[in-house]
Amino acid sequence: MQGVARNFFTLAVIYALFGMALGLHMAISQDHGQMPTHAHIMVAGWLMSSVFAFFYHLFPAVGQKKLAVVHFWLSAISGIGLMIGLFVLLSGNPAIEPVLGIASMAFYAGMLLFAVIALPAVWKA
Ligand code: HEM
Ligand code: HEM
Known part of the structure; x- marks a missing residue:
């Protein structure tokens, strides 16, 4: 694995480590207040x-494109x-909502x- 594939895989493992640590924290503290954060870190x-x-990794030529x-x-x-x-929002800080809105739309733009x-x-393959 190399290039963009390796970068995404490294990012994925970092998400898993943080997300599962948050899951363990929720389970141990019996406070599930961060459940949406944990769910999104794990799946998204x-x-x-x-x-x-x-x-x-399957399409290495595509991974070499600037896009x-x-x-x-x-x-x-x-x-x-x-x-x-x-x-931050679920820790009781609603003022972060505009930042969250921008991040969500940018994340959607990434999927587009x-x-x-x-x-x-x-389709070509
Ligand atoms: C160390 C391992 C993990 C622990 C201790 C853990 C713990 C938890 C806890 C305590 C909840 C809240 C449950 C509730 O309040 O109903 C939860 C929900 C959730 N977890 Fe994990 N989790 C772990 C790993 C994972 C993994 C590997 C994934 C996915 C790849 C995952 C995906 C989710 C999702 C999607 C929810 C939300 C479920 C719902 O909407 O009802 N978790 N987890
Ligand atoms: C544009 C980015 C996204 C936004 C703004 C968003 C927003 C939301 C909202 C508002 C909820 C309901 C939370 C609640 O009722 O407490 C939710 C739940 C959920 N979303 Fe997303 N979502 C996004 C992306 C994704 C993606 C890409 C995935 C999976 C790959 C995903 C998986 C889930 C799951 C598993 C739940 C149920 C867990 C829970 O209730 O906390 N979301 N999302």
Whole structure:
């Protein structure tokens, strides 16, 4: 694995470590207040980044495109912003909502970009 695929895989493992630690913290403290944060770190973070990693691993030529690098950074920055924003919001800080809104829309834009990158590649193959 290399390039964008390896970057996404590394990001995925980092999400898993943080998300599972948060899950353990919730279980031990019996305070499930951060459940949406944990759920999004695990599925939108760990699982989605892993899917992106294996996609670029299967289609190495696509992973070498500049657009794939843009996809990685857009997903990474907006995704981390989304997860931290959710954590801050659910810790009782509603003032973070505008940041969370921007991060969510940027994360969605990352998925749109992935559609533009990935669908032509799979239909051509
Ligand atoms: C160390 C391992 C883990 C621990 C201790 C843990 C703990 C928890 C806890 C305490 C909840 C809240 C349950 C509730 O209040 O109903 C939860 C929910 C959730 N967890 Fe985990 N979790 C772990 C791993 C994972 C993994 C690996 C994934 C996915 C890849 C995951 C995905 C989710 C999801 C999606 C929810 C929300 C479920 C719902 O909407 O009802 N968790 N987890
Ligand atoms: C644009 C980014 C996203 C936004 C703004 C968003 C927003 C939300 C909201 C508002 C909820 C309800 C939370 C609640 O009732 O407490 C939710 C739940 C959930 N979302 Fe997302 N979501 C996003 C992306 C995703 C993605 C990409 C995935 C999976 C790959 C995902 C998986 C889930 C799951 C498993 C739940 C149920 C867990 C829970 O209730 O906390 N979300 N999401």
